[in-house]
Amino acid sequence: GAGVSQTPSNKVTEKGKYVELRCDPISGHTALYWYRQSLGQGPEFLIYFQGTGAADDSGLPNDRFFAVRPEGSVSTLKIQRTERGDSAVYLCASSLLAGANVLTFGAGSRLTVL
Amino acid sequence: DQQVKQNSPSLSVQEGRISILNCDYTNSMFDYFLWYKKYPAEGPTFLISISSIKDKNEDGRFTVFLNKSAKHLSLHIVPSQPGDSAVYFCAATPEGNEKLTFGTGTRLTIIP
Known part of the structure; x- marks a missing residue:
């Protein structure tokens, strides 16, 4: 697809359960990042992949x-x-290359843990 | 420890006037700065950036100013349009580093 695709868009789960969130990056982009945005905060870095390997977790x-x-x-x-x-x-x-700084974000997966 | 600070959670500006969004940082290792814009239910989208070797970068209606000695940057939007209503995030990083540090955002509302 043209953009970064994330699924599910919304996930509600119970405390103690296991969840998986999926990201399909832009085709050809070698660098992939996960960030987390809590209510009232800016995005916070979680992990970065260069190719298959986690370069910084x-x-x-x-x-x-x-x-x-x-x-x-x-x-x-x-x-x-x-x-x-x-x-x-x-x-x-x-992003196309590591260290490019200009990231293309997906719409996000909203996780709610009850 | 908030290394990138956006002290105004919200800002309202009349359509056609100038919008000025401010951002302060504390980490002297930061030398590349970006502004992202976010609409509800969408991911942040890149708007404009500036390297520490410059003090100004302009792209159409958007200009970013950097004052390294004050560790302060600002985003100017002129003239402001209703479609500019969004949350604006300032982000910073050492150049070439993969990790962006974001501020908490400023919600800009353009009043028609």
Whole structure:
């Protein structure tokens, strides 16, 4: 597709459950990023992929969060044992090259943990 | 520790007038700055950027000014149009670094 596609757009889950959020970047973009935007805040960096490898995962809040990009295209953000504080909009972005700084964002996946 | 600060959560401006959005930063390693615009239910979209080697960058109705000594930048929109109503995020990074640090955003409302 022409833009960054994220699914689901909305996810409601119960505390303790496992969730997966998917990101389909712009075709040909080698760099892929996950950010999290909590209510009233700006996006916060979680993890960055260059190709298939996670080049920087320093923003992941704890070991309940994990992300993969096995074929260097689609990425999945996985959250185990969800907590109410995980409720946020999870934004995926991609760029043609690493370090390009100008990111193209998807519309986000809104996660609500009850 | 908020390294990028947008102290005005909201701003209302009459259509046709100038909108000025402000952003301050604390990290002296930041040398590349960007403004993103966000409509409801959409992702942020890139608007304009500036490198620390410049103090001004202009693109149509949008101009970004950078004052490195004050660690301050501003986005000027003139003339403001109703379609400019959105949340504007300031972001900063060391140039070539992959991690953007965002401010909390300013909601701009253009009054027709």
